[in-house]
Amino acid sequence: MTAPTPASTTALAPAPTNASLTPLPGHLYVVATPIGNLADLTERARAILAAVDLVACEDTRTTGGLLTRLGLHKPLIAYHDHNETDAAEHLSAQLAAGKSIALVSDAGTPAISDPGFRLVRACRRKNLPVVPVPGPCALAAILSASGLPTNGFLFAGFLPAKTAARTAFLEKYRDFDYTLALYESCHRIDKFADEILATLGPDRVICIAKEITKLHETFLVGTASDVHARLAKTSLKGEFALLIAPPDFVL
Structure with missing residues (x-):
């Protein structure tokens, strides 16, 4: 007889499928990137970064270097403290037009003492999907x-x-x-x-x-x-x- 599963056990999702690693049109992906050790980048984060239409990042040089180390080449748009309000409107308009976008910071999880809040808020105001891709923080x-x-x-x-x-x-x-x-x-x-x-x-x-x-x-x-x-x-x-x-x- 198979023992019943304890009520306190948390069900884990199955391993990622190709479909779950493919970004959807009009979706913003908030992607956590390594804070030091490159091996901390998750499989899902790498797949999303590889497949989105563009990447919004704090510093194009920093993120460009990360993507190069991963063997990826994506269009980059600067999104930082000095242009956050205007860039949020521009990026949310692109999302509304069907683009898929990954939001990253120089390191760690966007919007946690890093730019990101205004873009996420703009998406929520326009009922655009926002998907967290959690990882280093x-x-x-x-x-x-x-x-x-x-x-x-x-x-x-x-x-x-x-x-x-x-x-x-x-x-x-x-x-x-x-x-x-x-x-x-x-x-x-x-x-x-x-x-x-x-x-x-x-x-x-x-x-x-x-x-x-x-x-x-x-x-x-x-x-x-x-x-x-x-x-x-x-x-x-x-x-x-x-x-x-x-x-x-x-x-």
């Missing part, structure tokens, strides 16, 4: 490997550049019940570590990760004072993500 990666609480979190992306604004954020969420998740520039990560130490105190548990999935991937996890000291001995080159645990959390 620095936010999910640091949460999964940090050891800090993941039962709930607030993602604030990049904070303003000025110290006063960052300190005000830390003061506002000093007693927040869940983990705080942020991105930070390599040019400001040391100053932000100073601000965390001064505002939240030396015993607050934090995680600073850099170059996630890359050759020099580094996770610094511990109290703010410990991580601050270790960061001072670490190269500040690369991409950084940061987590701040709730005030009562102990490793």
Whole structure:
């Protein structure tokens, strides 16, 4: 007798078919691309990038280099912070005309602290289909490997550049019940570590990760004072993500 499937078991979709890897006319595909390790690109993402009519990207040089490494050659349209509003209207009009488009950022998942929101919103307003093609995301990666609480979190992306604004954020969420998740520039990560130490105190548990999935991937996890000291001995080159645990959390 075959044992019944537990009610809690999640049914998995079958392996991708040729049909599911073929983009449909008039559909926008939000495609996650590697944040460092090229092997993290999914089979589905590669197939969609290979078959869409055009690719909307943050930087044509960066995405062009990625596609070249994959042996792909597609028409590219720049879609970034400086032209996002106009480009969203242009691209949604092309979708309405039947084109299939892949939206990518330089690395990771579009619209997560990267351009993408306005194009997706324009599509939703016009009832144009938007299809996520999930994959790498620095936010999910640091949460999964940090050891800090993941039962709930607030993602604030990049904070303003000025110290006063960052300190005000830390003061506002000093007693927040869940983990705080942020991105930070390599040019400001040391100053932000100073601000965390001064505002939240030396015993607050934090995680600073850099170059996630890359050759020099580094996770610094511990109290703010410990991580601050270790960061001072670490190269500040690369991409950084940061987590701040709730005030009562102990490793």
